[in-house]
Every structure is written in structure tokens, then in C-alpha cells.
Amino acid sequence: MIEAISHITFIVQDLEKTSALYKEIFDAKEVYDSKNKPHSIAKEKFFIIAGQWIAVMENKEIVNRTYHHIAFKISADAIEQYLHKIQAWNLEMLPPRPRINGEGYSIYFYDYDNNLFELHTGTLEERLATYEVVDNMGD
Secondary structure, X not given: OOOOOOEEEEEEOOHHHHHHXXXXXXXXXXXXXXXXXXXXXXXXXXXXXXXXXXXXXXXXXXXXXOOOEEEEEOOHHHHXXXXXXXXXXXXXXXXXXXXXXXXXXXXXXXXXXXXXXXEEOOOHXXXXXXXXXXXXXXX
């Protein structure tokens, strides 16, 4: 039986640059640095972001951009704060996707290694309730 998400791993080209970005944007706490002694397949760092273990490994081969992403929950009153942080890092933001009223607001942005992140104000429960109302409107 699956108990929980253990960790999420991202591959990046510059471990130090990504570390600084995660600490600033996500208020990440660095809990491990392999330095030059990789125990896995590459140099790596571990972070805790909102209670979640995030592993970051360094590798010069980066995949193309996709919609695969991780979304972190933020409060609606923090949107401007995060927009300023992302802009200060000169990161590319995607335009918001079309939304159904009530499903929350999202900021989408790529880090330097084509990893897509979302900062989202809604919850699963809110989204499901919104979709249910919309789905039942035609009945």
C-alpha cells in the first residue's frame, strides 16, 4: 500500500544556482549536500519545502519543457509577493491557463533547467466542488 509521496527529484545543470533559487522562491530548507561525494548517480542536495522532501541532482543533460510540474499551495494574498520574487530571478512565466471561477489562481514558471512549477491558491476540495457545479449545469 502506498503510504505517501516519499520525495520528488529534479535534474538541474547548476546545483548551487538552483539551491539559491529554491531558498529564495520556496523558502526551502537545505538538509543535505553531497558536495563531491555522490552517494547516488550524481552530486545532489536535499531540501524540505512545505514539509516535502525535494531532491535535486546535477546533470548537464536537461530534457525539453513539458507541462509536467509540481504545484505548491500559496495563499491568495501572497500572489504579488511571489510574482515579485519570480520576476527578480528573471524566470520565464507562462500566462495563466483558462480557469473556471472558483478553482483558484495559479502562477506558472520555469526554472533555469526547464522544470515547471506552479504556485496555486486553491485546494483539491475547492476544485472538485467547482467542477461538479460546472458538470451539473448542463443536466
